[in-house]
Amino acid sequence: MPRKPSLFSRPSRRFNPTRRRFLQGTAAAVAGGALSNCRGGISDVQSDDTAATTGGEGDAKTLHIYTWADYTNDELAAKFTDKTGIDVVVDIYDSNETMLAKMQAGGGDAYSLIYPSDYMVQQMIELGMLSELDPARLTGMENMLDKWQDPVYDPKNVHSVPFSWGTTGLLYNKDAVSGTPEDWDYLWDNQSDLARQMTLLEDVRETMGAVLKSLGYSYNSSDPDELKEAYERLVEIKPALAKFMSFGYEDALLGGDLSIVMAYSVDAISLTLEDDRMEYIVPASGSSVWTDTIVVPTSAPNVDAAYEWINFMLEPEVSTFAVESLSFATPNAKSFDMLSDELKNNEDLFPSEEVLAVCEGIAPLDKETSDLYDEYWTQITSA
């Protein structure tokens, strides 16, 4: 669940801006108008306008992907086009929730592939938004590490293909902080020294989860008393926070305006590789470990091209190339073996089993608990 390039700075990265693309955008905008008949159920609308956004015979040659920034690049797309003759158009989102909202509003019907994170996969399966994948059409699933052969969020990978994984932790500037941060508590212990030089993620589950973990509870706690305690702990540190931000802190951190930020490992690693002062840790009391996947939504057009892309990404060489150029951790054992020793031994990228043992995956919550999280989050961010 990475990814910064904000919805402002780079709303989308397109390899093939064509007139068709523009027309599709217009069609999508008009389709939005179809919501006006939504009296019965907003969710029903989404499947109606597939034809409007994807009609036309040329489309088997174009694949629309909706993903996080930095999960593909021009080179990968060009390789794919060379191999299959299919053009790739990539649009980018910056949070699972944004993606879900867009898909549910019917704005995402042109996409054949999306890249939700684990808990979002589970949620989308429950909402009936994901197609079952045909194992016969996938090649290379046996290369997945054991952990990803039968993940809890999607048993047996029926709906999703694991693509990348990582942790959430603290990224800091060695020169700017005193001592060595080891745990979440560091933020509370040093809040007067580092006042307004720290940020937490603008992500309700990650930030609440981290505070819960620092109190010794589960990342996915559903106990109202524990949640209240976590909320109060957040209130305590809020005056010392510059901002809640999930992306865009890089310049401020490198420039010395921020000293320590909560970050997803994928984002952190590119900074630690770039600048020796930057250090990333997974806090000792534990954090979250997440998996981002590739799925085919039920509304997907051009399913054949989608399978082509998935199989392309499953090729160990391609996957290795992606890991090396985009620096994320791969669940693919074969491509892990092909990595350089330097990357293989990078503990930020591939933390040791001891570190992972205290980490948890984010699990979906029941509605009541989820409302409670939202309520506390609204209070903490709005007050």
Next chain:
Amino acid sequence: MAIASPSEDQDSHPPLGRLGRLRATWIGPLTLLAPSGLWLVLFLVLPTLLILNISLMPGLRPGESPIGYGLGNYSQVFNPWDAAFIPVYIQVIGRSLYYAVTTTVICLLVGFPVAYWLALMAPQRWRNLLVVAFVLPLWTSSLLRSYAWSSLLRPSGILNSFIEWISSIIGVPLPTQDWLYTSTAVLIGLTYNFLPYMVLILYASLEKIDRALLEASADLGARPSQTFLKVTVPQSLPGIAAGCLLVFITSMGDFVVPTLLGGASSMTISRLIYNQFLGITRNWGLGSALSMVLILAVSLAIALLLKYGDRDSIAEA
């Protein structure tokens, strides 16, 4: 007017007959108005009705079917006796109003002298160039301009380098500022973004003042300050009203500046609405209710604008 004028023509022409009259009074004007009317209905009236509709479904989330109609969303925001009531919503609305009002006041205080000088004192041949210079920043994206402010205002940014440079010259240490991600940064960003509108509207309004009145006032013995307060200001009041309301309306609903320059404690109603639709909380019912509150506040301001504002100045600006 448009409908009345064809019927006036009837007197000077031969009688049109029933069908002809129908065509003159209805079909002609309707044909002319249809494109923009259709546009308004499709993209303004229908979406607003849709928002109103969803705002009446308590706690509606995408993918769920509504539980029924009611005022639950509004009561969650405004009714302290509601179990779901959280005071932060009112706090957020209050903060948005505070940003909008403060921005308006600063824009007026800064903008009026500038517009006054431009309209009445600047050399004639420079005037157009100066006005263009004021409009020029509006040609770049407000997003870029707001981003630029974040590098100006950050602790190690240009503002503080400048303060330190001044300190080193005068030999007195001046306090450096940590303004980025605070309400101060939001107010600076909003003022910067909307000041040109204020200046343009005031300029258009002040420029129309008849110089003869100012001369007459002076001839009759009024001091310059008296002339200003009793002749200039009253005549530019409609322009002042128009400028203030326009700045208020736009800054109330602005999303970019508070998002980029605001910090952990500068949530505004526009950001809150965003969170309900595309952010984490995803409560479309509540988001729609908050949107209706914003639409209502802005509509009220527009109604005031139409009643008291100088519409000509806005059109010229």
